[in-house]
Amino acid sequence: DIVMTQTPLSSPVTLGQPASISCRSSQGLVHSDGNTYLSWLQQRPGQPPRLLIYKISNRFSGVPDRFSGSGAGTDFTLKISSVEAEDVGVYYCMQATQSPYSFGQGTKLEIK
């Protein structure tokens, strides 16, 4: 099974400053179809998960361009260029390349 490890688990950030979350997989995530099914989700307090990024670096419709995803192989990163108050919540990476699919533990983003 693929284990997804996120760091940090908590990230206090000053408004307007950048933030970065790392996600490492225990195995490579390239699917046999050539795609890498690594996505990032945001969960605001009391809300369902929201798709931010799919296939490593593609922003979902309506997601602000301050969010960006990157990476390859087993190392992936979500970056927020300038944190806003509405970005508070928990962020998860998810791999859907190999069954059983798996999630990172979640990173709680909070404002300093």
Next chain:
Amino acid sequence: EVQLVESGGGLVKPGESLRLSCAASGFTFSRAWMSWVRQAPGKGLEWVGRIKSKTDGETIDYAAPVKGRFTISRDDSRNTLYLQMSSLKTEDTGVYYCTTPGNVVPWGQGTLVTVSS
């Protein structure tokens, strides 16, 4: 509109059964590999299982904690995904979401399942 709408949650006693539904719209459901994911209160996200498309053999995989108790199925004529849950345990309590990670589809609101005596 591209969306997934879960329903069927509720309060049940340990050992009882429940069937969840997920209505899909706005994308080609019959080609999509669909998954169920759950979230226990105050916890992270946990994958429950996945069903492939009919053209890919409709293979079904389950997470270890639910294997043998949960059954995933689909009705492509109704664009609907199902999760039949039996022998429910208190630890199955949580919000259940359907999703399709291989497609660009937003997550739904989920449906709450509470297993309690």
